[in-house]
Amino acid sequence: MKFIDEYRDPQLARKFLDEIRRTTTRHWTIMEICGGQTHSIIRNGIDQLLPESIELVHGPGCPVCVTPLESIERALAIASRKEVIFTSFGDMLRVPGNSKDLFMVRSEGGDVRILFSPLDALQIARDNPTKEVVFFAVGFETTAPANAMAVWQAAREGIKNFSVLVSQVMVPPAMRAILLSPGNRVQGFLAAGHVCAVMGYEEYEPVAHEFNVPVVPTGFEPVDLLAGILRTVELLEEGRAEVVNCYGRVVSREGNLAAKQTISKVFEVTDRQWRGIGLIPLSGLGLRAEYAHFDAEKKFDLTHIRAAESLLCMSGSVLQGILKPDxxxxxxxxxxxxxxxxxxxxxxxxxxxxxxxxHRNFDVS
Amino acid sequence: MTIAPVCFTPILQHETVQMAHGAGGRLSQSLMQRVFMPHIHNPFLDLLDDQAKLDLPSGRTAFTTDTYVVSPVFFPGGNIGELAVNGTVNDLAVGGAKPLYLSAGFVLEEGFLLAELETIVKSMAEAACRAGVMIVTGDTKVVGKGQCDRIFINTSGIGIIREGVNLSCRNLKVGDSIILSGTVGDHGMAIMTSREGLSFQSRITSDCAALNGMIGSILDEVPLAIHAMRDPTRGGVAATLNELAVSSSVGIEINETTILVKPDVRGACELLGIDPLHVANEGKLVMAVAADKVQTVLDVMRTFDLGRDAVIIGSVVDDHPGMVVMRTVYGSRRIIDLPLGEQLPRIC
Known part of the structure; x- marks a missing residue:
């Protein structure tokens, strides 16, 4: 399959692995930002194939993981209302709040639907004028353009029965929070390829210089990841804190200008809570004042809903690369x-x- | 002015299923005569008794039931009726039984198009004929609009187990080879990509088929060499292999390079973030076979269209009991786990 097979070629992967082994002279700790990258690394066993001196730690770039419990509780409250059709990307449905998840709300009679695009929610709103249609707008910069576009279109068409429950976050503030954390061990980053496809990599240049870390926008296939790791190791070995793009087929320095314009038309930068991590100032997006009437938090009275995390869960440390899951x-x-x-x-x-x-309870070696 | 007398008679020719079709009266009879009987008839069913009276050949009897609620009802490569026949035939066949008789129970939603029902019934009759089984008893109920999703079908089946054959998911032996009869994920992705909400089109068709012909030939050839057989339906090949490993308290090692996935299925799985090993199949076979007979089994399978791509995907090991481990194309290893539940497309 074109654009997949060439990036999964085992022989090419072996060449990169050999080159990484030749280049590495000391221990380096590298964080892959995106959960999609983590998934690909663990699924393909790339961590098993790297030299022991290269340690991969897993970053916060999993939109489901960092959506705060309070937002989940608010989603559950909205989805339980009789007049609401609650729409969401699929993998939010299984995320538990304090006592249930969206699947359970659906089993209790809530109209909860899985969508592939927020624009489909607009169509549902047009088709169901007597219902309130709410889309759970979560995610990083990757989902922000489509979510913004849905709100912008709703405003243009004057659709009144549509709103979004926003929990939109951004990568660079999270990287800063990780680098400023007292327990930080991260020496270099594989930046998330899809986020960079939207935002470009220009915005990582100040982070690289300020914190003296190399940042390498990287894709998701095994060969992409190994190429990104090799480039990061080379930069670390040479002491160069630069941003070098290793996902050239998708990412440019300035990113997708149309997508960025759409985001800034509808959203503004705001403080955001991150599940397991806490409040990170100016780390998220919220609706601009002129789109406030599409804000589900304002449309439905949700201010009384508060939630507390499990004390046993250490996902905050996992998301910052301080603790390995196992x-x-x-x-x-x-x-x-x-x-x-x-x-x-x-x-x-x-x-x-x-x-x-x-990997659980199993010696993969 | 004279007014012509009007005679009010009940409407008997409906285009859609009515509540009265399930009420046991004249409309129920008309449904039988118009939709079911033209397609499904045999000496047992034609008697229209409340039960089929069967003389079973000697041997152990296998008995199974399954309920089919697939949505959409019509999908590329088949429909719910064909699935209901093949699925139950396969459940009998993988137990080493020769499937003989099926029952069919229908739950119809008020308003369901009778023409569509007839298409479904017709394909059930054709599927039964292909598989060499008879539908000998049946039932129809109608529920109100919104109380079911168009049509649900239950089929139960009876078959006679071949003498000397003892297939069980508890029978895996260390050293057995694991054979898979072909590509994975075809049925599940045909269903998923034909549901509403996906903006891409695909040419993926379901692999829905009856396996009893091929299984019969394998068991004719090497009845004792087959230790376990399963058709990897819901949960896909991953779930089937896990069930086998857990039931027999053995480990299973498979090799990623041997797993065949059609390009379209792979593309759809990539787009949705779903592992093809977790996707349902409806015409595939997973077997644990004594290693010294594995080539014979492959030779038999490859004479059938359904087994043309049959391949050894791994083996049974005494390491990591209850666990399925895959050697990746890169030489690393990972667990192949049971899927947790419904496959959920990822956010990004």
Whole structure:
């Protein structure tokens, strides 16, 4: 299959692995930002194939994982209302709030629907004028353009029965938070390819210079990841804190200008809570004042809904690369995909779920 | 002005299923005569008794039931009726039985098009004929609009187990070879890509088929060499291999390079973030076979269209009991786990 097979070629992967082994002279800790990258690394066993001196730690780029419990609780409250059709990307449905998830709301009679695009929610709103249609707008910069476009279109068409529950976050502030954390071990980053496809990599240049870390926009296939790791190791070995693009077939320095314009038309930068990590200032997006009437938090009275995380869950440390999933005392004991304590065990992109699904209690060597 | 007398008679020729079709009266009879009987008839069913009276050949009897609620009802490569026959035939066949008789129970939603029902019934009759089984008893109920999704079908089946054959998911032996009869994920992705909400079109067709012919030939050739057989339906090949490993308390090792996935199926799985090993099949076979007879089994399978791509995907090991492990194309290893539940497309 074109654009896939060439990036999964085992022989090419072996060449990159050999080159990484030749280049590495000391221990380096590299964080892959995106949960999709984590999933691909663990699924393909890339971590097993790297020299021991290269340690990969897994970053916060899993939208399901970092959506705060409070937003989940608010989603559950909205979805339970009789007049509401609640729409969401599929993998949010299994994320548990304090006592249930969206699947359970659906089984209790809530109209909860899985969509592939927020624009489909607009169509549902047009088709159901007596219902309130709410889309759960979660995610990083990757989902922001389509979510913004849905709101912009709704405004243009004057659709009144549509709103979005926003939990939109951004990568660079999270990288800064990780680098400023006292326990930080990260020396270089594989930046998330899809986020960079939208935003470009220009915005990582200040991070690289300020914190003296190399940042390498990287794809998701095994050969992409190995190429990104090799480039990061080369930069680390040479002491160069630069941004070097290793996902050239998708990412440019300035990104997708039309998508960025759409985001900034509808959203503005705001503080955001991150599940397991806490409040990161100016780390998210919220609707601009002129689109406030599409904000589900304002449309439905949700201010009384508060939620507290499990004290056993250490996903905050996992999401910051401080703790490996299988080093958590609850991993595979109190915390499993059937009974997750935190969202990192729920999402297919969550680091804990990836370790559980592909490595748990099993010596892969 | 004279007014012509009007005679009010009940409407008997409906285009859609009515509640009265399930009420046991004249409309129920008309449904039988118009939709079912033209297509399904045999000496047992034609008697229209409340039960079929069967003389079974000697031997152990296999008995199974399954209920089919697939949506959409019509999908590329088949429909719910064909699936209901083939699925139950396969459940009998993988137990080493020769499938003989089926029952069919229908739950119809008020308003369901009778023409569509007839198409479904016709394809059930054709599927039964292909598989060499008879539908000998049946039932129809109608529920109100919204109380079911168009049509649900239950089929139960009876077959006679071949003498000397003992297939069980508990029978895996260390050293057995694991054979898979062809490509994975065809049925599940045909269903998923034909549901509403996906903006891409595909040419993926379901692999829905009855396996009893091929299984019969394999068991004729090497009745004792086959230790276990399963058709990897819901949960895909991953779920089937896990069930086998857990039931027999053995490990299973498979090799990624041997798993065949059609390009379209692979593309759809890539787009949706779904592992083809977790996707349902409806005409595939997974077997644990004594290693010294594996070539004979492959030779038999490859004489059938359904087994043309049959291949050894791995073996049974005494390491990691209850666990399925895959050697990746890169030489690394990973667990092949049971899927948790419904396959959920990823956010990005």
């Amino acid at each position: 080093a958590c005392p609850a991993f595979s004991r109190e915390c499993t995909p059937e009974h997750p304590l935190g969202a990192t065990m729920v999402s297919s992109e969550g680091a804990c779920a990836a370790y559980y699904n592909y």
